[in-house]
Amino acid sequence: MSHQLEVEALFDEWAVEDGAVDMAREHWARVEPVLSTIAVSDGRYLEIGPGNGYALEYMARSKFSSGHVCAVELSREMASISARRVQDLDNVVIDIGSFQAWQAPDGMKFELIFSMEVFYYFQDISAAIQKAADLLTPAGELIVMVDYYEESEASRDWSQELGVTLTRWPQGRYLEAFKAAGLHQVTQQIQYGGVQEHGLTLCTRGKKGQPEQVGV
């Protein structure tokens, strides 16, 4: 079985088991402090791997309710749970497939691209960061959050436990990849919250625009 099919099967199973409710609850505790600070916008939002759609729903209802919301999700079962959450909204499109193969409709660019706990399932994280950076508007921002990174002891054995190959980068590599993708004002922070059974979450964010001006 290919790596992508293994990941897809894993998340189809989690979705069918319990709707990924526990995972979403744990993640939301760390995601909420980040997404709640995003300004309300009538622009476009893209979420990569929304899982059961808890953050997608929040963004579609609270921050981009006057804008356009897209998601790309590999697992058909996860995508279907996400779709049910937002079925009353007409500003949300959820595509089923891999982000790597995904094509934005009509060359669409996004004001915000967000992803929680997805990028280490990618075999080539650099290429995914570059692809996301290329999908940003000139004022756009990319936010990537992961629990599985080199400095996180709690997640060390996940690849063995899940039976799926995961890509374990150190924090600094995310930082460098954001810069190499042409993003500016790149910052990192560690997000706390939830019961912390999975360790702490690394949040890397960067903007498409010009480097911050220093001095006058």
Ligand SMILES: C[S@@+](CC[C@H](N)C(=O)[O-])C[C@H]1O[C@@H](n2cnc3c(N)ncnc32)[C@H](O)[C@@H]1O
């Ligand atoms: C650990 S779950 C996280 C889900 C959600 N973002 C959350 O915070 O709970 C990872 C999600 O990424 C999706 N995923 C994995 N590889 C993907 C890919 N190549 N393209 C799109 N989605 C992917 C999985 O199907 C799964 O729903």
